[in-house]
Amino acid sequence: MSVPRYWRETKYRYRLIGQMCAQCGNAGFPRSGVCSACGSVDLEEVKLAETGHVVTWTVVRNPPAGYMEYAPYLVALVELDDGVRVLSQLVDIEPIKVKTGMRVEAAFRRVKVDGGSGIIEYGYKFRPLIE
Amino acid sequence: MKTVGGVGIVGYGAYIPMNRLRASEVKRVWGGSGTPIEEKSVIAMDEDTITIAVECARYAVRRAGIDPQEIGAVYVGTESKPYAVKPSGTVVAEAIGATPHVMAADYEFACKAGTEAFQTCIGLVSSGMMRYAMAIGADTAQGRPGDALEYTASCGGAAYIFGKKPARTLAEVEGSCSYVTDTPDFWRREHEMYPRHGNRFTGEPAYFKHVIGAAKELMGELGTEAGDYKYAVFHQPNVKFPIKAAQTLGFSMDAIKPGLIVPFVGNTYSGSTPLGLAATLDVADPGDRILAVSYGSGAGSDAFSLTVQDAITNDRRLEPAVSRFVDRKRYIDYSVYSKLRGKIIK
Numbered sequence: 001m002s003v004p005r006y007w008r009e010t011k012y013r014y015r016l017i018g019q020m021c022a023q024c025g026n027a028g029f030p031r032s033g034v035c036s037a038c039g040s041v042d043l044e045e046v047k048l049a050e051t052g053h054v055v056t057w058t059v060v061r062n063p064p065a066g067y068m069e070y071a072p073y074l075v076a077l078v079e080l081d082d083g084v085r086v087l088s089q090l091v092d093i094e095p096i097k098v099k100t101g102m103r104v105e106a107a108f109r110r111v112k113v114d115g116g117s118g119i120i121e122y123g124y125k126f127r128p129l130i131e
Numbered sequence: 132m133k134t135v136g137g138v139g140i141v142g143y144g145a146y147i148p149m150n151r152l153r154a155s156e157v158k159r160v161w162g163g164s165g166t167p168i169e170e171k172s173v174i175a176m177d178e179d180t181i182t183i184a185v186e187c188a189r190y191a192v193r194r195a196g197i198d199p200q201e202i203g204a205v206y207v208g209t210e211s212k213p214y215a216v217k218p219s220g221t222v223v224a225e226a227i228g229a230t231p232h233v234m235a236a237d238y239e240f241a242c243k244a245g246t247e248a249f250q251t252c253i254g255l256v257s258s259g260m261m262r263y264a265m266a267i268g269a270d271t272a273q274g275r276p277g278d279a280l281e282y283t284a285s286c287g288g289a290a291y292i293f294g295k296k297p298a299r300t301l302a303e304v305e306g307s308c309s310y311v312t313d314t315p316d317f318w319r320r321e322h323e324m325y326p327r328h329g330n331r332f333t334g335e336p337a338y339f340k341h342v343i344g345a346a347k348e349l350m351g352e353l354g355t356e357a358g359d360y361k362y363a364v365f366h367q368p369n370v371k372f373p374i375k376a377a378q379t380l381g382f383s384m385d386a387i388k389p390g391l392i393v394p395f396v397g398n399t400y401s402g403s404t405p406l407g408l409a410a411t412l413d414v415a416d417p418g419d420r421i422l423a424v425s426y427g428s429g430a431g432s433d434a435f436s437l438t439v440q441d442a443i444t445n446d447r448r449l450e451p452a453v454s455r456f457v458d459r460k461r462y463i464d465y466s467v468y469s470k471l472r473g474k475i476i477k
Contacts, residue, residue, distance in 0.1 A: 014185075014226040070176055091175065092149055094461075108185040108226060110177040120213055122181065122222060130451050130459065 001112065003119050013123035016106055018084055020046035027084050050106040051129060052080035059095050066112050078104055078126050092127040103129040132307050133352065138257050139300025139440065140291050142195025145409040146186035146269075147287035147396055147456035148174045152468045154282045160465045161277040167369040171285035171397025172460075173468055174271050178286070179213045183402070184269040185226045187290040190450040191265065192227050195292045199227045202292065203261025204234040206251060208244030208401045209288075210319070211271045212237055223267065241317060242366055243427025244268060245289070245401040250433060252293040253304055263294045270400035275325035276474060283369055285397025287456075289405035301443045302412060302421065305436040308349035310341050317428030324473075328428075334372075337430050342366065342376045345432035346424050353436055357381035360436075361419035364407040366426035367393035376424070389414045390423075395457050401427075410453035415439045 009030075011017060018029035022044055026037035029048055034041055057076035060067075067073070074090035076098070090098065091107060104126040111123040150173040154166035174183075184207050192199050205227075207219040220235030238244040238251075245268015252264035269288025274281030294300065316332035319325065342365055350356060357363075363382045365373035370393055377387045390407035399406055404425035411421055417439055424434040469475050 010225055014222075015228060091177065108182050108189070109175075110179060110182060120179075120181075122185075122226075125177070130455060 001121060006119060006121050013111075014108070016048045016050060016086075016124050017045050018048045019043045027082065029084050029086050048084050048086075049081040052078045052086075052104060052126075054090070054098065054100055054102050054104055055079050055085065056100060057090060057098050074098060076104070076126060089125040090127070091125045105129045134253060134257055134304050134306055136257055137296030137300070137303060138253050138293060139295075139298075139303040140412075140437070141197065141263065141294040141298050141300055142191040142292040142446075143289060143301070143409050143412060144187040144190025144192075144194060144450060145287075145289045145406055145453045145456060146183050146190065147172050147399070147406070147453075147459075148178050148183070149459050149461055150175060150463050150471065151460040152463055152465070156465050156468075157282050161281070167282050167371070168397055169394045171283060172287050172399070173463060173471055174286045176471055178271070180207070180209045180211045180269050180271050180288070181213050181219045181222050183271070183286065183288045184209075184219060184223045184267045184290065187269065187288050188223050188227050188265060188267060191290040191292050194446055194450045195263075197263060197292070199229045200232075202227070202229040202233060202263045202265050204252060204255055204264040205229055206236055206238055206248035206264075206266050208238040208240070208246070208248045208266065208268045209270050210239055210241055210244065210400060211273065229265075240431065241427035241429050242368070242398075242400045242403055243425040243431055243433055245405045246423075246425035246433035246435070247427070249291060249293070249435065250307055250309065252291070253307065256293050256295045259295075262298070263292050265290060265292050267291075268401035268403070268405035270402050272398060272400040273319070273325050278325070280326070280328065283393070283398040285399050287396060287399035287406055288402035289409045291405065299442050300440050301446055302437040302439045305438060306349060306353050307436070308345050308352065308434045309431060310345035310348060310434075311431035312341070314428075314430035316430055337428065338366070338368070338372050338426050339376060339379070341430050341432035342424050342426050343379055345434035346380055346422060349434040349436055350422070355420070355436065359420055360386065360422045362389060362411045362415060362421045363387050364390040364404055364411055364421065364423040366404050366424065366432070367391060367407060368398045368403070368426075370394055392453065392457055406453060412439070412443060413447055413452040413454065415443060417441045417443060
């Protein structure tokens with residue numbers, strides 16, 4: 001990701017802010033500029049829930065460039081408590097222990113690092129809920 | 132330095148990464164005669180001082196139940212900044228939603244950078260310049276392979292939000308005292324991966340001189356003695372030093388036990404005293420007095436006298452206790468540790 005694009009998206013990636021359609025009320029993440037339910041472009045920012053549960057998940061063993069050092073890593077489809085679904089890495093758990101429906105929460109992590117001198121991209125990942 | 136106007140802690144939060152390296156594993160690789168602690172915390176591949184700072188800052192904001200836009204300062208005390216130039220505080224402020232009208236900077240004073248930020252925040256809210264100010268102590272401490280510090284140098288942190296009455300405080304700060312001298316006991320030069328320490332200065336001329344000096348000066352100014360405090364927290368680079376400091380000042384083991392997490396977490400450097408204080412707040416009752424004394428090489432100590440308030444009974448239950456993070460762990464061996472801490476040349 002380029003530095004300008006990372007900068008444009010920090011607020012949304014750091015704080016899990018999505019979009020809410022002012023016409024039909026459909027919420028989504030990440031922001032796309034168009035409502036996925038009705039096609040409206042009349043959208044507002046909405047702070048999404050930071051807790052949810054795992055809908056499904058997989059293990060990535062052959063990651064794209066820039067993610068090699070994290071492999072193997074988990075990617076999960078998380079349904080937040082407000083109903084919005086988010087695709088995210090799942091951390092602090094071994095693949096054998098992941099279960100559909102398990103409670104998770106947003107964590108703040110490094111997502112990608114541009115070598116030894118470039119930008120460090122931070123953002124959300126999910127982890128088992130710490131209560 | 133006595134405070135005015137009822138300054139106190141309105142929220143606190145802790146975070147410790149879940150990887151643990153047993154000290155016996157370091158001994159297995161490098162030899163040695165003993166192990167100063169049981170085990171230490173180690174970051175995951177995608178964690179650093181900034182991610183630790185954000186985690187504990189979020190817990191602090193949620194526990195305080197305040198609007199982050201009312202936080203006027205975010206200071207991160209650390210000696211392991213992910214960027215040599217680019218403040219960690221701006222990332223934390225952005226992540227908790229405190230931007231843009233916020234002061235943000237990183238503090239460095241070895242292991243007392245976090246409590247140094249406490250002092251600044253206490254002054255900022257006392258003066259009325261802002262309603263709330265946040266100080267964080269967090270580190271991913273470096274230990275040279277085979278060095279004595281490799282047994283203990285660990286990762287973790289805690290965040291504190293300070294406010295002034297009528298804000299609802301969990302613990303009121305009665306006063307603080309700093310004791311600082313130029314002492315060459317530990318340092319890390321620019322571009323160096325690991326710190327060096329001057330053995331002859333560690334102990335009496337460094338840790339004990341400053342910790343005891345700051346504690347005695349503060350208690351003298353406030354007219355208090357060890358018996359007036361239910362709990363005490365001393366910087367914990369190992370198990371021996373805080374126990375000896377407590378004994379020298381007349382504190383019992385019962386007084387320091389709740390905050391003494393170093394055997395199971397290691398020395399979290401700037402996070403050490405803030406985490407020990409958080410663990411103590413997790414168990415303290417309204418009316419209890421706490422003495423907290425940090426130590427940073429170079430060298431100096433910050434001592435704080437706090438009185439726990441009624442709000443602690445409810446608010447400490449709102450977010451995970453330090454013990455929850457101490458118990459949340461997975462063991463790694465020295466080879467995985469070497470990978471996670473960048474000790475393997477690729």
